[in-house]
Amino acid sequence: MSKLFPVLYDIAMKPLEKTRFEKIRANLVQKAQGRVIEIGFGTGANFRYYRGAERVDAIEPNPQMSKHAAKRIKNARTPIFTYEARAEKLPFEDNSFDSVVATLVFCTIPYPIKALQEIQRVSKPGAKVLLFEHVKMDQEAIGKAQEVVTPVWKKLCDGCHLDRDTLELVKRSGLKVEKVTSYYGGLFLTIECLNTK
Numbered sequence: 001m002s003k004l005f006p007v008l009y010d011i012a013m014k015p016l017e018k019t020r021f022e023k024i025r026a027n028l029v030q031k032a033q034g035r036v037i038e039i040g041f042g043t044g045a046n047f048r049y050y051r052g053a054e055r056v057d058a059i060e061p062n063p064q065m066s067k068h069a070a071k072r073i074k075n076a077r078t079p080i081f082t083y084e085a086r087a088e089k090l091p092f093e094d095n096s097f098d099s100v101v102a103t104l105v106f107c108t109i110p111y112p113i114k115a116l117q118e119i120q121r122v123s124k125p126g127a128k129v130l131l132f133e134h135v136k137m138d139q140e141a142i143g144k145a146q147e148v149v150t151p152v153w154k155k156l157c158d159g160c161h162l163d164r165d166t167l168e169l170v171k172r173s174g175l176k177v178e179k180v181t182s183y184y185g186g187l188f189l190t191i192e193c194l195n196t197k
């Protein structure tokens with residue numbers, strides 16, 4: 001990954017901070033309670049929004065991203081503990097977490113099915129799983145365009161798949177999908193689930 005990507009990522013996110021996009025992120029993250037695991041925290045964009053959480057154990061595989069999170073960790077109201085790890089192999093015991101947060105990350109995880117299995121393993125029965133993701137769109141022509149663009153997009157945007165059907169993957173994983181809300185014509189979804197294992 002280029003050292004430029006995290007810098008560009010923060011620059012791209014900055015103008016969104018006072019927008020509907022940021023409200024969606026904030027409203028979702030505020031639903032996390034108890035001991036929370038955050039998957040792929042990147043530069044820490046969610047950290048300021050935790051309210052009901054006791055602590056957040058946040059994983060991110062890429063130190064180029066996580067090193068930009070230091071100030072947000074310091075300013076967060078909730079204690080944040082960070083780990084260099086991948087979603088496909090989480091360094092935690094079974095049944096450890098009350099809530100799971102993942103935003104804009106399932107598009108990039110190389111093995112999303114394995115990641116969903118790990119999320120179910122480390123979260124407690126009944127845990128909330130809260131996702132905010134861009135997804136492959138239902139409209140056929142747009143979905144096809146997303147497929148066509150993805151090989152180039154992946155190279156430019158750190159492995160991001162524009163054409164990933166994350167909702168379908170979540171449904172197949174065995175998580176119980178409780179609420180799906182569509183934004184921006186269906187390009188972005190919040191997906192709220194329960195771990196019913």
Ligand SMILES: C[S@@+](CC[C@H](N)C(=O)[O-])C[C@H]1O[C@@H](n2cnc3c(N)ncnc32)[C@H](O)[C@@H]1O
Pocket residue numbers: 039040041042043044045046059060061062065085086087088102103104105108109110111
């Ligand atoms: C677009 S950024 C999103 C960062 C942050 N979650 C946010 O909402 O701003 C995607 C993040 O997923 C991380 N990532 C990539 N592969 C991953 C994996 N296997 N497990 C966990 N995170 C991963 C990337 O390093 C990157 O920080």
